[in-house]
Amino acid sequence: MQAFWQQLRIRALVALALVFVAATAALAADDPLPSWNDGAAKTSILAFVDKVTTAGSQDFVPVEERIATFDNDGTLWSEQPMYFQIAFAVDRLKVIAAADPAIAGNETVKAVLSGDRAKLAAVGEKGLLEIVAMTHAGMSVDDFSAIVRAWIASARHPRFDRPYTDLVYQPMLELLAYLRANGFKTFIVSGGGIDFMRPWAPAAYGIPPEQIVGSSGKTKWQLIGDRPSIMKLPEVDFIDDGPGKPLGIQRFIGRRPVFAAGNSDGDLEMLQWTTLDSGPRFALIVHHTDAVREWAYDRDSLVGRLDKALDEAPKCGWLVVDMKTDWKVIYPFEK
């Protein structure tokens, strides 16, 4: 008889355990942001999306107006120890200099390739534009895309010894997917080069090329026989940074976002443009606070300086995401 009761108890426990596992799994499946720790940040995002997508709600936003814009460097992927596009330019410069003694002898090129900080500091804006022109122009857009694709497939980040595209933020991938599942159209609006991002960003973020806005150089139409091409010229056309971001948004998208995410002062005007209007609006700043898993920097950083926008955040009601405490996981490879 005891055996009977014992068996029954075991069966009950097993059943209970199964119910518990199923409930936990269901909860996990229901959580659209599993890499975000429970807390105010996650709650405020969920509450915003809930209210703008609830039909009949006072804050309902029609699907066609659900425009969400995301900065890239430092917001969707890392940007330390230097913007990854700079790493690309330096690698590209090495290839070009190895093939052309005239370029190898150029003083700016020597300064950049020396790795000497003092020499680098002396390069200045004019020198940097010279480097951009050498590495990002003088070829067709298609040829440049192929170069970027080859680099992104082979280059490795110095700290993690992994492809740069491994350094995208898992919580932000979940946020992008969550917004899209709720009818948002997600855009990248980055200071980075539009032609640099488009070859790899669609696969990395699920955002198509036509929803990627960035800085660009002038281009030229060329038709040789029956072979058309678009040539990249060594001349800056548009800098999609700071006040350039709302201008880029207006030019490319033509609608004011209702959701925006950034991480630096270069995003200040985009966040202002997104939120300083009537109706439900949401902006967040990714604050780099995790020196162990990622990097910790803000007001004094040369890369991704976050100073004015950090001061504006509380005044404007922007969510400041504390990477260290709000994110369970930083990169997909940690899972």
Next chain:
Amino acid sequence: MQAFWQQLRIRALVALALVFVAATAALAADDPLPSWNDGAAKTSILAFVDKVTTAGSQDFVPVEERIATFDNDGTLWSEQPMYFQIAFAVDRLKVIAAADPAIAGNETVKAVLSGDRAKLAAVGEKGLLEIVAMTHAGMSVDDFSAIVRAWIASARHPRFDRPYTDLVYQPMLELLAYLRANGFKTFIVSGGGIDFMRPWAPAAYGIPPEQIVGSSGKTKWQLIGDRPSIMKLPEVDFIDDGPGKPLGIQRFIGRRPVFAAGNSDGDLEMLQWTTLDSGPRFALIVHHTDAVREWAYDRDSLVGRLDKALDEAPKCGWLVVDMKTDWKVIYPFEK
């Protein structure tokens, strides 16, 4: 007995008629291009869409690459007796001149408002840019949108005495809808102003603002207190015409279209960029051949001149749509 047979015959005839009506209705419902006459033009469009959307077909094109670009003036709506945006600028100039004696006294303004062809011809490109600056700048993008919306709601086309948006082409509306139903993303790529089109084109064509590419002026970010705005400056930034069209496509869309439609030499490079590559590609030219229902013009027209592109069409395999014979209906109001 005879009455019985007669009744049966009548019943059979009625049943047959019902079947016939049902079959005809079903056929009409199955026809995605009911305003296109049966013939080579319609057949070639249907055959192209069929082959690129048939899974497993050699010519299958993945959904994300189904990019279709459409010129606007003369391709999606009429452009005679002058581009409708010019009519807008002239109307706007009248309003401005009435309020400001300095503008009313300007020689270029007087020439434009005189309606005198000789004086108009003497205005030249510099004068035209002056007019564009007066009528399209010096206000925020939002204020300009409101002005365009008010104009499009009240202005009437001189020949048809109808709103300009009534002069969209019914067969092209059907083509746009048909392509979208088959996974194509449809874009406008027009020499017209991007800020002029976006206020009304989404409702007219079912194309959202972020899929409208056009010419643009420079803009400036402005923040007064907590009121941000984007100001339109009196300086041309980008002319989305001729060789500018493929450049605009590359900058805004970042993918090469597989389908394009135009009607003038301003579309030549867009059609070349779309078709001069491997894989299945389709381009069409709307040829204005119907002086009764619309207008008839091509090589000698000042508006929408079609000369080089008409010569290139047979060499490149572009479909030339003969408006008079290929289109059952021109405008929606004819139905």
